[in-house]
Amino acid sequence: METFSDKTLNCMECGGEFTFTKSEQAFYAERGFTNEPKRCKNCRDKRKSSRDGNGSAGPRQMVSVTCDNCGVTTEVPFTPVSGKPVYCRDCYNQRRQQPRAFA
Numbered sequence: 001m002e003t004f005s006d007k008t009l010n011c012m013e014c015g016g017e018f019t020f021t022k023s024e025q026a027f028y029a030e031r032g033f034t035n036e037p038k039r040c041k042n043c044r045d046k047r048k049s050s051r052d053g054n055g056s057a058g059p060r061q062m063v064s065v066t067c068d069n070c071g072v073t074t075e076v077p078f079t080p081v082s083g084k085p086v087y088c089r090d091c092y093n094q095r096r097q098q099p100r101a102f103a
Contacts, residue, residue, distance in 0.1 A: 002029060009036060013043035067091050 004025040008017050018040035028036075039047065062075040068085035080086045087095060 002026075004029075007036070009038075011040040011043050012038045013047070014040065016040055069095075 004022040006022055007020040007025070009020050010017055018037075020036055024037075037044070060077040062077055063079055064073060064075055065080055065086045066073055067088035069087050069091040072088045074088040076086060
């Protein structure tokens with residue numbers, strides 16, 4: 001079992017310090033996230049609100065792709081990275097529900 005301790009990180013957006021708490025680290029580990037947060041809560045909240053169409057960034061641009069699992073054409077709110085699989089909503093949700101095998 002991993003033990004966590006609070007970490008002080010610097011926000012890439014505002015430059016301020018914020019605490020990545022033990023409980024947040026445990027939550028990240030439980031979800032399989034490997035990267036630490038790069039923004040403080042305030043900057044994350046601002047970024048989220050700008051993505052929902054209410055801020056200056058406007059609505060998200062959707063990209064048409066083919067699901068790597070079932071072959072259905074779908075749209076995703078990001079530009080796929082070469083070599084990484086992209087899934088339709090149904091296949092993505094099925095994969096999320098499967099238990100992960102850790103090395």
